[in-house]
Amino acid sequence: MCLHTDPYAPPGSGDVGGMNVVVRHTCDALARAGHDVEVVTRWSDPASAREETIDGVAIRRLAVGPARSLPKGEHEGLMVDFGRALGELEPRDLLHSHHWFSGMAALPVARAWGVPHVQSFHSIAAPERTALSEGERPESPGRLDGEAYLAQHSDAVLAVSRAEALTALERLGAPPQRLTVVYPGVDPVLFHPADTRPAGRPSVLIAARLEPLKGVDLAIRALALIPPAARPVLRVAGGATADPGFGRSLLALADELGAAGDVELLGPQSRTALAGLMRAATLVLVPSHSETYGLVALEAAASGVPVVASATGGLVEAVRDGETGLLVPGREPADWAAAIGRVTGDPALAAHLGAAGRSMAQNRGWDAVGDVVAHAYAAMLPSATVVG
Structure with missing residues (x-):
């Protein structure tokens, strides 16, 4: 039911x-x-x-x-x-x-x-x-x-x-x-790695409904702390729940912090489209205040993409810290900016985390x-x- x-x-x-x-x-x-x-x-x-x-x-x-x-x-x-x-x-x-x-x-x-x-x-x-x-x-x-x-x-x-x-x-x-x-x-056929890693500017993907629980505001604050020359683009896939104006408030925050051109709200996505977005991402971010598990983290792993996630709730079980991704304790934007920059700035580390995630997800x-x-x-x- x-x-x-x-x-x-x-x-x-x-x-x-x-x-x-x-x-x-x-x-x-x-x-x-x-x-x-x-x-x-x-x-x-x-x-x-x-x-x-x-x-x-x-x-x-x-x-x-x-x-x-x-x-x-x-x-x-x-x-x-x-x-x-x-x-x-x-x-x-x-x-x-x-x-x-x-x-x-x-x-x-x-x-x-x-x-x-x-x-x-x-x-x-x-x-x-x-x-x-x-x-x-x-x-x-x-x-x-x-x-x-x-x-x-x-x-x-x-x-x-x-x-x-x-x-x-x-x-x-x-x-x-x-x-x-x-x-x-997870469906490891739908969610699978890209044949080649995308070239160009690094990108960070959040797949979540637009609501305070999901911590998109924290992601924007962290993004703004990364120097513009090294700053990835932040893409958010998901629709609003109760407050249709919440997305506008997130864009206003990005504008206030000088990152207006670095944040894209993509709206709701089909499963196929979401899988494509994950394959194209440099990393998947899960900055939620709490998650009972964190299905998105497993889908990212199956896609061969590293995860940076909150060290809370079931995310501690979904992400193997230092093996398939990085777990961030607390909600200080500077800590999140450091974790994002560590992955986006080190292609070898990103590839290692992504490969380990794919190996884990194939058994799930x-x-x-x-x-x-x-x-x-x-x-x-x-x-x-x-x-x-």
Whole structure:
């Protein structure tokens, strides 16, 4: 279940991001392995079909709420109606919810059907008193309590990193025996190295939604500290979420710091276009305040491109510091500028980091992810028709 976002919508715009990629590719892998998989989401685009099958996965879009995109936080008010519509379907063997909106809608249905409920969070809200509160606050009033309830009452919790599993254990009270870490995968055919490294001016790519959590402002401040003669161009691939003016504020910041001609906002990108942008980049930057894993870092690695990322959350697991990229502790622009300059100014280092990343990513295909998820399901059911 994915109440607030459609996993089969194009990534990069609105609240369509890494979670959608993980859900879609995991479902595709389960279907390839012979499992019956159905994705249930909200009908938010009148141009989309209410029911269809894509790559062996059945997609069902429930007519709950208006048939248009909504701000993420407004979906809390749709949980009851979504659960009611879900409960009117024929019972499935297992329900797997993604994000807390879906879980709160689906858990009562799973109990009514007498089937297991699996919860994936993909991110966990931080109380305001914690260090993670900047850029990652609860989007809606019930999130903190709702996540704790789901962690404690679901039959299994699948986390995308050890960092997220630890948060679910320590902050949410998830029973340790119900926790399983399932790292995201990558398509090493789509995301592959360039035949030759691009010549000319170095470029830095950020692939992220335009929102404070992703730290694009930090990247601009760091870029401005690099002398113009050595300064790479910064390209940002991704659309705005709640604030359509956020992109303009980033460009204004670049202008204020004397880097207006060095920052390009490219907007949302298809998966194919994103893969091409990664191959063309000198490095991929992930300056987020927090990431439960950091799928972009793995996609960059598969593309043979080094990563410079925040030393926080699941990024510590996605990037092997000094081997596939560099991790930067803290948020001082000067530290980030030094890390960027170290990679863009040393082609041999960039090539070494990129080759090691590619080698790591080739063992992280989506079929392996599907196998881990299927094993987690099998611990609860010998065979299942799965609703994701």
